[in-house]
Amino acid sequence: MKNCKICSKRLVGRSDKLFCSLKCKNYYHTDLRRKTALVAKDIDKMLHRNRSIIYELLGSKNHFVKIKRVELDKKKFHFNYYTHQNTNKEGRVYNWLYDIGWFEYSTEEMFLLKKY
Numbered sequence: 001m002k003n004c005k006i007c008s009k010r011l012v013g014r015s016d017k018l019f020c021s022l023k024c025k026n027y028y029h030t031d032l033r034r035k036t037a038l039v040a041k042d043i044d045k046m047l048h049r050n051r052s053i054i055y056e057l058l059g060s061k062n063h064f065v066k067i068k069r070v071e072l073d074k075k076k077f078h079f080n081y082y083t084h085q086n087t088n089k090e091g092r093v094y095n096w097l098y099d100i101g102w103f104e105y106s107t108e109e110m111f112l113l114k115k116y
């Protein structure tokens with residue numbers, strides 16, 4: 001016999017049931033989302049901030065722009081915060097912030113780009 005994951009009330013009915021009621025089920029999922037949101041908050045803020053910096057430097061019309069690395073440094077861009085990476089056939093690593101990203105062109109130059 002199993003008990004509800006939230007209130008420990010004894011469960012009746014289907015054997016794969018985890019909660020005694022919709023209320024307990026909702027509580028569980030709301031609590032799960034709340035805990036994740038709390039932990040992710042600071043990193044999310046950094047990712048959004050980084051995206052804004054690239055977006056601003058790209059300008060609304062450009063899909064591709066070469067800049068000096070120092071321009072990103074000046075804006076306190078955090079190079080180790082990105083959403084995902086991919087590597088092309090030539091081994092160039094693209095760092096993405098959702099839909100826009102950057103790659104190192106040389107030690108002093110960066111390319112900023114938009115996915116779409």
Ligand SMILES: [Zn+2]
Nearest residue numbers: 004007020024
């Ligand atoms: Zn319950």
